[in-house]
Amino acid sequence: MAQIARDSLTAQIEVTTWVTKHVGGDGSGSKLFTEPFALGETVRQVLRRFTARHPELDAALWSPDHAELGEHIEVIVNDAVLGVTHELDSPLKDGDRITLLGQFMGGSCLIMSR
C-alpha cells in the first residue's frame, strides 16, 4: 500500500458493541483508535485504510464489492449519522471522531444512514 503523506492530522475511530470482535475486542464496550490522515482525505479513505488492517471488520463494514457500506454497521461522525453533516466522501478535519456502531435489535432497530 502506497505511503500517504501525513500532515500530523488525526481522527479518532471508536469501535463499539459487537463490532469490537472484529478488532480484537470481546464484542462489548468500545475500543478507541487514533488514525493519522492527510489533508483532504475523506471518511471513506480513512475508513478504507483502517479496515484494511482489520480484515474481519473490512468484510463486515463494506458491501461485497467494496463500493459502499454494508447493511449492519452505522457510521457516525462527530455524533451525527452519515447524511447529516458528512457523507462517505466528505473530507475530515483534525480531531474528528468516527464511531462504528453495530446495528442492534431491542428498543428498536436501526435504520441505517448512508
Place this chain on the structure above:
Amino acid sequence: MSPTATASRPTTKASAASATVPGYAGKLLRVNLSTGKIWTQPWAEHMREYLGGVGLGAKILYEEVGPKVNWDHPDNRLILATGPLAGLPVWGTGGLSVITRGAQTNGATSTQANGFFGAALKYSGYDAIIVQGQAKKLSYLYINDDVVEIRDASHLKGKDTWETQEALEVEHGLSGHRLSVYSIGPAGENLVRFAAIQGDYGHVASKNGCGAVMGKKKLKAVCIVRGTKALTPHDARGLVQAADDIAHDLKTDPAASTLYRWGTLPGVTNLYKLGALPIKNYTTNLTTVDMTTWEPAKLRNGFDHRGHQCSACGMHHCHIQVIRKGPKAGELVDEPEYEGWSGAGWTIGATDQEGISWLNTRLDRACVDVNEFGWVCGWVMECMEKGYLTEKQVGFKLSWGDIDGAYRLLQMISHRQGFGDLLAEGVKRASEKIGGEAAKCAVYTMKGASPRGHDHRGRWEEMLDTCTSSNGTMESANPTHQTEFGQPGRINPFNGEEVAKLVGGILGRKHFEDSLGGCIFTFRSRIEMLARALSAATGWNYTMPEALRLGRRTAAILRAFNLRCGIGTDLEYPSARYGSRPVDGPAKDHNIMDQWEHMVDVWYETVGYDRKTGKPTRETLKKLGLDWLTRDLWRK
C-alpha cells in the same frame, strides 16, 4: 377451592370440530361474561388469508364491534389470539396477540406478549379466545382442555399480577409452564386508561389500555392449564429444519446476535449515541452519567440472574433477577428490557439501576404500560420543576429521578387516588385538562396513544409510524433486513421523504409476524424463513410477497375500523413536545415538523391510502383481495 360457576364443556354449533388445517387447533373459544355462556366455534375457513393473531383479531373486531361500541361498552371484544406457529418447536412460540378497542385511543389495539399462554391455549384445543360482555362480579376464566369455567375472583381483588399468578398456582396446584396466567393488576380493576395485561411473571401486553378493557369486563385473569391436545404440523421435518435455520440466523446475524446474547439491553447505550434515548421527558439528550456503566454486560452483572425462557425459546432475552444492593436488596424482579430502563428510568431522570429495576417490576405488577407511565411521571416531574404543577395539586413533592416518589405516584394512579385519578387518564388527557404551559410539556400522539421508550426526534421513522398507525402503537417497526422488501439498506434518517417511503414500504411485515403466534425478537429473522416455517406447519405454500400482502390486509382492516370509529387523518401528528426540536445531542436542530406534512403525504402515497379520507384506495383494496371492505368503505 373457590366457588365456581357450573363447570362447562363448551358447546359447538357445528359438530365437534377438529383441526382441518395442520398447525391449527381449529376452534375459537367464545365467552360471554354477561350471560355466562361459553361455546366454541369451528375455525377452518379463511385461515389462509387471516392466519391468526392480529390477522384473525382484526377481522373479528371489525365484524363484531360497531362504531357505537366504545372501549368500555360490554359489547366490546377482548380477543386473545395465537397463531399457526404457537406451540410448535420454533423459538418463542408461546405468543399471544391482544386485539380490542382500546382505552387510550378508543380505537383498534394490537399488542403482543409471550411466555407460555399461546402454546398452552393451542394445546388446550383453541386458536383464540373471544371475550364479550361484562361479568356481574370480578371473575377469572379457567381453561383445562375441554373444561372451561367462569370462576369467582373476589379473592383476587386488589392483588397485583404476580400475587394473582401465585394465588392461582396455589389454588390449582400447578406452576411454571404447567399453568399460564394472564391477569390485570389494581390499575386494570380501576380502569386506568393505560392499564396493561401481564402474564407468566414479566410478559406484558401493554398498549392502548387493553388492561382497562379487561377490568371493565370484570375479568381479573385468564388461567390455562397446559393442555394435552397434540398439534400436528404438515411437514414436521421441514418445520424443524426451518426452526433450526431461524435459530442459526438469530445466533449469527450481526444485528440479531446481540439480542440473542443480551436481549434488549444494548438499546440504552446505542440509542444514546444516536440521540434517541429519551432523557427527562424530552428536555435533553445529554447526560453526565458514565454510559460505560450501562453497557449490557455491566447492566446484567450487577444482578443475580436466572433465565426465564418463554415457550420453546433459546434466546438469552428474558431473565428474573435478584437486586443485590441498595434499599431493595434481596427483592426478586424481572430484568427490565430496554423499554423498562427507559420508561422507569431515563424518561423520569432516574439512573439508579437497582431502583429502576425494582420500579419496572412494580409497574408490571400494578400493571400499567411502562412507556405511558414514563411520559406521565416525567411530565409531572418537569411541570413541578418549572412550577406548572404545585405540591398542593400533586399531593407531594416529586423531583427528577425520585424512584420512591414515582412509586407513590404509581400507587395513586393505580387506585385513582387524589391527583392520580387525573393521571390515570393518561398524559394526553391529563395535560389537556391542566392546560397552560403544562400542556406543552406532554409527549403523546393526537390519537391519544404515546410513543414507546425512545426519543423519536432522533428516530423520525418511528414517530411517523406511531402517529399514522391504527393499532395504538408502532405498526411497521423496523425489520432487521429491510432490503428483503426492496427497500434501500441505508437512508438519510433526517430526510423526511426517504423516511416516509421506508416506513410505508415495510408496512405489513409486522402484522404478518404478529399473526403467527410468536415473538417480535425470535421472528426478527428474514420473512422468507418465517414463510418457510409457516408453509411447513400448514402445508400451504407461503411466499415473502404474499406474507407482506397478508400483513397489509390486516393493516387495512384495522385502519378501516378506526375510520369507522371517527379516528381520522386530522389526528395524525405529534403533540408539541413530541414533535419539538431537540435542544442538544446528536439530533440537535433537526426539526421533524418542518417536513411533517410532506412525510405524511409520501407515506399515504406509498401505502396506497387516500390522503384526504384516510381510507385505503379501491385499487389498494382490490390488490389486497378485500372486496368486502371496499363495499363497506367506499359505498355511496
